[in-house]
Amino acid sequence: MLLENLNHLSVFKALYFNGPISCPEISKITGSSIPNVAKSLTELIKTGIVEEKGFAFSKGGRKPLIYALDPDQFYIISVATDQFITKIGLVNLNNDFIGEVESFEFNLSDKTATAANLVNKIKRFIARLTIDKVKICAIGVTIPGFVDTEKGISKSFFKEEYGRLRDYITESTGYPTFLDNDSSAIALAELKFGFGREIKEMMVLNVGWGIGLGMVVKGEIFRGFSGFAGEFSHIPLFKNDKICNCGKRGCLETEVSLILIKQQAEKAIAQGETTTIKPDKKGSVDISSVMTEAAKGDALAIKLISNAGYHIGRALAVLIHIMNPETIVLSGKGSEAGKLWFAPIQQALNELCIPVLLNDSNLVLSNLGVNAQLVGGAALVIEHIDQVILKKSNSNS
Template sequence: MPGKNLLYRRKILRQLYFENILSCSDISERIDRSIPVTTKMLAELIGAGAVLETGYAPSTGGRRPQTYAIKPDIIYVVAVAMDQFVSRIAIMDMHNRFVTPVVKFDLPLADAYDALDLVSQKINELVGASGIEKTVIAGVGIGMPGFVDIQKGLNYSFFETRQQSIVEFMEGRVGIPVFIDNDSSLIALAELRFGAAKKKRNAMVINIGWGIGLGLILNAGLFRGNNGFAGEFSHMPLFSNGKICSCGKSGCLETEASLAVVSEKAQAGLNNGKISVLERIPENYEQASDTIINAAAKGDKFSIELLSESGYNIGRAAAILIHVLNPEVIILSGRGASAGKLWQAPIQQAINEHCIPRLAEKTSIEISSLGHQAELIGAAALVMENYEKV
């Protein structure tokens, strides 16, 4: 744990990372220190080249306050976004800009015994090639699918670490503090801090990918449930289709609505003579979903029908949660968000059909502006959420 003065300087940097520009009084309120003490710490940070004066806030009738921002290249974070098939790694600055290319590599988690070895190797290679010293890297944030226990640093769905936590395993190999979380929780964190859920108190963030993940924002914070596993949206049992889900149960939302299922249905339809601009569906799920979404965006009727069916089923599941949680907004994020407004009509139709109108009338459906980068941004935000603890 850092000393008291360092702790509060890190609190200031953390606040500036998340809010971009703040006045001294804003910072003072957020870190619970007096204005004279905050002014002194800001002066020290400016002298160290960590904080910049950015001018004056708009006038509210009195003296215009000086505003401050974090210098973007004073601290870096390594962001890792994993899904069931593909992992991505990048180094980001304090303005969430990529300072390295995003390194993407195939990594099927179900079959990869040495997945963490490969990820740590890729991190070390990227950091080494960047020329950035590890001393200015605040940490590594890793988003991953599965049941992730953030307190113990474990993933109960994937990864064997030989009696070590994932955090201990990774820190021993990269020499930088490591933080892990569920991928959908990090997507929700990105939306809460930088996206469509910013300044929203109650929101549902649906991660449309190979499964259908969910991050819950309640009372302006992430809701994790009793032991951290809240949000298993994919495994709501909605169908009597006899299809076995990846969880081992049957009839889950995932079996009718995920992008993996959309890809499989697309190929089956083409095999049965469906007319489409699609000629064949790539075996690689990432390429398959991109192919279908691109075709739908160009007006291909068959592709639109596939996404509409998936969206309607997502809407059915969302309707159940609206009855329970009454959220202000439903945000569609993650890989599938690139389909944009194609999701909104079928999801809204299902909500109209399955929700009590008074419960749903104030719930809007929005498409994330962060899209497929949301998990990387959330992984970076995870590091900075914990920055004062490093």
């Protein structure tokens, strides 16, 4: 396979994460000379992996040719699991989703949430695809909790059943699989396709059923010594004596999460508080409806998000003093509430942060949408495409 050539591989990655772009731009991204890049492009065009896309705009002089990957040369399966819902999508080399993203309930705390059941869902998704299955190059799986990306192990879920989750999925599906933490995957998506294209010191907040954190330091995902850096939810911020899921008391997650906002909304409605949030017949509230009604001005919904936002701001103040990030990006499911988070978070930051540090940190809303984790799962595969090639070469030898 041509991508076994390291120059070709670096060009391929540059086109996936930045294309369509010109030869000089690829040279700048990869650090390879223009003649070497041009040679790689010529050979990749011959195989159909790369296409010429016309000329770039130029204010003067010769217009450079623009190059892009052929989006249908091969595909990636991305699996994004949170505590309750799993999504599976097929991604092409344009980073576009092909067909509909499948979504299903998969409660990680339930006994039925086994690795075998997850694999069955993945295999059924693949079986329904109309594309040539040979063109599926790999699977990117992202899940909450402690994930050892090097060994492919989840230390929070599936750990007793099959040991190395990554290897089990690989063996069961026949496709190379890569495993990462959900918040790290969202940070990777932001690094490659969002604000990270311009900003290299960035904290990406995954506001979800818990509050996750992906850290970008010097343009790379920062994982810490053991690979588990970013456990933002478990900052011991409160003296509330509440036991967290981690077993400790007073963690941020004991006071702030979409689960708690949902529960608080249900309790308020049950007590007769006036609101436009509509529960179902069992009194259960859809968290998306809370955020939707907050955007419409519902007082209860705004209060719940504001309270949570203030506590997030308190925790972010600690983070700013330690890491001094240029930008903090709000992402995850909670980003559906949009800029409603900004005022309460900023209030806490103004109260608690040293101004010289706070003035250098911007708070922004991700523009990647609710499928950021899926995008990150696909990016995870491309980041490790050399391993995919190696495994395929070994299997063919």
